[in-house]
Each structure stands twice: as C-alpha cells, then as structure tokens.
Amino acid sequence: MTPLPAAEFEEELRAIGEQRYHHLHPFNERMHAGDLTEDEFRGWVRNRFYYQLNLPIKDAFVLTKLPGSEHRRRWIKRITDHDGTDGAEGGIERWVRLGESVGLTRADLHDDRAVLPGVRFAVDAYVAFCRDRPWLEAVASAMTELFAPDLLSRRITDVREHYPWIAPSGLEYFRTRLTQQPADIEHLLELVLTHADTREKQLACARALEFKCDVLWTLLDSVQLAFGKDA
Amino acid sequence: MTPLPAAEFEEELRAIGEQRYHHLHPFNERMHAGDLTEDEFRGWVRNRFYYQLNLPIKDAFVLTKLPGSEHRRRWIKRITDHDGTDGAEGGIERWVRLGESVGLTRADLHDDRAVLPGVRFAVDAYVAFCRDRPWLEAVASAMTELFAPDLLSRRITDVREHYPWIAPSGLEYFRTRLTQQPADIEHLLELVLTHADTREKQLACARALEFKCDVLWTLLDSVQLAFGKDA
Numbered sequence: 001m002t003p004l005p006a007a008e009f010e011e012e013l014r015a016i017g018e019q020r021y022h023h024l025h026p027f028n029e030r031m032h033a034g035d036l037t038e039d040e041f042r043g044w045v046r047n048r049f050y051y052q053l054n055l056p057i058k059d060a061f062v063l064t065k066l067p068g069s070e071h072r073r074r075w076i077k078r079i080t081d082h083d084g085t086d087g088a089e090g091g092i093e094r095w096v097r098l099g100e101s102v103g104l105t106r107a108d109l110h111d112d113r114a115v116l117p118g119v120r121f122a123v124d125a126y127v128a129f130c131r132d133r134p135w136l137e138a139v140a141s142a143m144t145e146l147f148a149p150d151l152l153s154r155r156i157t158d159v160r161e162h163y164p165w166i167a168p169s170g171l172e173y174f175r176t177r178l179t180q181q182p183a184d185i186e187h188l189l190e191l192v193l194t195h196a197d198t199r200e201k202q203l204a205c206a207r208a209l210e211f212k213c214d215v216l217w218t219l220l221d222s223v224q225l226a227f228g229k230d231a
Numbered sequence: 232m233t234p235l236p237a238a239e240f241e242e243e244l245r246a247i248g249e250q251r252y253h254h255l256h257p258f259n260e261r262m263h264a265g266d267l268t269e270d271e272f273r274g275w276v277r278n279r280f281y282y283q284l285n286l287p288i289k290d291a292f293v294l295t296k297l298p299g300s301e302h303r304r305r306w307i308k309r310i311t312d313h314d315g316t317d318g319a320e321g322g323i324e325r326w327v328r329l330g331e332s333v334g335l336t337r338a339d340l341h342d343d344r345a346v347l348p349g350v351r352f353a354v355d356a357y358v359a360f361c362r363d364r365p366w367l368e369a370v371a372s373a374m375t376e377l378f379a380p381d382l383l384s385r386r387i388t389d390v391r392e393h394y395p396w397i398a399p400s401g402l403e404y405f406r407t408r409l410t411q412q413p414a415d416i417e418h419l420l421e422l423v424l425t426h427a428d429t430r431e432k433q434l435a436c437a438r439a440l441e442f443k444c445d446v447l448w449t450l451l452d453s454v455q456l457a458f459g460k461d462a
Contacts, residue, residue, distance in 0.1 A: 056294075056300070056303060057295050057296075060291050060292075060294035060295040060303075061291075061295050063287075063288075063291035063294070063310070064288050064291040064292050064295070064362070065288075069287070069313075069314040069315065069321060069323055069324075072287060072291075072310065072314045073311075073314050073315060073316060073317070076307065076310060076311065076314070079294070079303065079307060080304075080307065082300075083300040083303045083304050083307070084300065084304060085304060086304070090300060092300055093300075131295070
C-alpha cells in the first residue's frame, strides 16, 4: 500500500480526534456546562494528577528511543515543562495549585491510595506503550495534543464562568499549556508526517492516537463512575 | 546487616575506583605516556564515540525511574550536557570535533559498522543495566564519574605534550567535562549515600560501580586488541 500524501494523513489523524478525543466525553461536557459538583471536580483534579505525574516519565521513555540529539533537544522541553527548572515552576507544581484551589492538599494529591484503579490502569498503559512501542508510535500517541488548545481555551472560560468557588490562579496550568503546546504540536507533526513513510506506519500511528484517546476517555469514565452524581 | 556509615561506604566505593577504574588500563597508560600510534588514537576516539552517543540514552532511562521532579530536574542536565541546547553545543558535538582533530570525519564517527563488537556489547550492556535495574543501581553505575576529573585533567596535559599532531581545540570535550562534573558528582553522592540505607543496597551499589568499571575496561580491551601495535 502506498502511503497517503501528508495532508491527507494529517486529516485522517485529525478526524480521529474529532471523533474520539475526550472533549466529547459526557463528564467533560458536564464540566464545561457548569454541571459538576465540587466533589466531582475534586475527583477529576485528584485523579488526573496521576496522569500529570506520569507525563515526564513517558516522555523520558520517548527520549530513550528518539533518533539522535536534535530530536531529543526538542523533546526534552516536554519534561522540563512538567518538572520545571531552577528558574521556572513546572506543570506538576501548577497542577498542585489547581488542586489547592479546589480544596485538595499537596498530601491529598500525592496520596497514592486515592488513585482510582481504572485511572491507574489507563495511565500505566500509556507509560508502558511509550516504553515498549517503536518511537514513531510513542510519538504519535502524544498527538492528542493537537486537539488540546481548543479544549483548554474553552475550559479556562467555562470554569471561570461556572465555578466561581475555584480561584482563578488555580487555572494557571491551562494558561501555561496554551503557550507551551504550539512548539510541541509542530514537532509532533514534523516527526509523524515525515517518518510515517509507509501506509503501514501511518496506520500504526493512527492506532497509537486512537489508543491514546482511549486512555484519556477511560480516565474520565473512571472518575465519572466513582464521583458522578449517581455514583 | 547494618549499613556502613556514609563516610565508610563512600570509602568503599572510592576504593573500587582506585582498583578498577580504566585509568589503570594498559591502553590508557600508554595513551598518557605518549605511546599510542595515530591509528590507535583514532581507533579509541572512534569507538569511544559509540559510548558517548549512548550516554543521553542511558540517562533518559535513569530519568524514567528517578523518584520525582526534583531529582529529574538535576539529572536532566546530563542529557543536555551531551545533546546540547539551542544555545550551547553538547558533548557529542565536542567529541565529533575531537574526532576531526585526529583525522576522522563526521561520517566515519557515525558509521555504525566501524564499532568494534566488544565495544558495542559493553556499551549496550551499560544501557540495558540502566534500563533494567532499580534506579539506585543505575545511578550508582554512573559513579565512575567520581574518578574522572583526575584522569581528564591529566589527559589534557599529557595529550597536548605527547601528541602535537592533535589540534588543541580537539580537547575541548575534556575541558568542558571538568566544569560539568562537580555538580554531577555532588548529585550522585547525595543520591547513593542517602538512599542506600541498608547494607544490601550498599553492596548492590558497589556491584553496580564494579560493573561500570568493567564496561569502561572492556571498551579499552577491545580497542587495544583491534588497534594495538601488535594487533
């Protein structure tokens, strides 16, 4: 099979996001509609923190297999974006501040027993995917980032509107991501569109992106089941 | 068994370096005595390059398992030290310049077929060790760095004295390492002396350091056998 032209392949990937990214998940739709209870919001923040904690780890696995210094130099930014540097707070600390703004302590966030089993399974599967699969698929699984900016900018607006009990400073994580993501997205597209040079590789990338959509979706399923109004 | 006090444990580790670090290897002694042929010197530079290329990879594996953001923030410097950043050339590029100063092209250095099998086995074993062993042992295996500054400062002097055909700019890699290593060594000692809190863990760290000495030693064995005067 000959590969799709890059533009069509990119469309194929974007169509996956339109259909399967977690912006469509009922729990997310309720968040944006102002429909979450405080308990639900806290349950999401606490459990999503486990995902945040694992981002630098999965990105370090990607780093172990990227082809050469130049790509590592660009990818490593993702790790410092979350871990921070001596001069700059990282995303994990910003998420702690989101937690505090919804009434969770740092200890609550780091209490490993509070992670829902379904969330742990999904996040651990993502880390294992990045550890075990070829670098191109591990990179492709990060492409949910292509769909994040729209969601994040709506989230900042909607959370401020509907959840006045959350201090605006708690939303700094999302604001910062909006400034960090354009460079990440550019690198992702460059890597995937260039290196998926057979139709088989393109399909493997599409499957990796679907898998990652499932990870994010399942995370919300677990939170919904455990903390949802009818739970 | 109760653990040794930190100072005694550090002495135990330093004694391993005194007995088994590659400064004692005959090939290294001949390098410092001015006894290497051009062919031997090039053979060493070319094969050691495979080790250099793998340093950021083994360090990314360590990064995947270090306990938390703060230690990753300190460890990640090792990766950028070798890969460089947008503003600063990295160690891999500096080693390319060492290669060029001994008459190897960039293509020679990157020609995978030129890596001696014994060198490949040793270096790959080091990467696998960092991938597969607990983080404390992976970290401990980096402790050969404790013995590097003495060797590197002597190397700069001895190479300049005995090998006038090598342009002094080729030695920039070694000069830079001398400025990078103190922070690395401080972090290594802090991690290993603090976290090896049982005698069993201390012994595992000592074994990891012995293993790493074997890696460096075997690399020189292979180079000596392939390029040595009597080869």
